[in-house]
Amino acid sequence: MSDVLKALEGAAPDTRRPLGEILDAVRFNEAGLIPAIAQQHDSGxxxxxxxxxxxxxxxxxxxxxxxxxxxxxxxxxxKGESSGQQQHLRAASLDCDGDTLLLQVDQTGPACHTGRRSCFYVTLDADEARVTSEPMIDPQTLYGDKTPH
Structure with a gap:
């Protein structure tokens, strides 16, 4: 962990650091990427x-x-450049290790390329997997013949 992120562990609320300093401490993977979790800002x-x-x-x-x-x-x-289902940022947070982002967003319609609100629609348990939601919009309506994956 970087010294910058380590120093933030004991920082008081409303402590501020320059964005560039924090981004330099972010732990991007070998491809230069970081996972970003999108969460609807008002419903969680x-x-x-x-x-x-x-x-x-x-x-x-x-x-x-x-x-x-x-x-x-x-x-x-x-997000939404082909489907029109955009995400507008409300807040962005970096986790304590500097290797994951949480984006609080305002999502227009479905977030998933399957036309469902969430990409997390398959629930797993010890014996089976179960689909938990229906598409809000048919993917053909959103993307025509070019459904992204």
Whole structure:
């Protein structure tokens, strides 16, 4: 863990540090990415997990519109650019280890490419897996023939 993050462990509420100093301490993986969990700001519902790099995190913080890094496309992915189902940032937090982001967002419609509100719609238990929700919108309506994964 970086000295910067270690110092924040004992910091008083409302302690402030320059953003660049904190981003330099973030533990991006070997591909330069960090997992970002999107949570609906008012309900607490966990919507999805995607990846961000420093560039997409900075764009998100600057514009308020959530931008991830698409590993499959190898480029920035502005949530909703093809489906219209955007995420608008309400707050962003870094975990204590500096290796995961939590984004409080205002999600327009479904967050999942399956047309469901949340990507977490398969519940697992000791004996089976169960689908827990229906699509809000047919993926064909959102994406036509180009459904992302």
């Amino acid at each position: 519902e966990v919507l999805m997990m995607a990846w961000m790099n420093r560039e997409t995190l900075m764009e998100t913080l600057r514009t308020g519109r959530v931008c991830y890094w698409s590993r499959s496309r190898g480029k920035p992915w502005r």
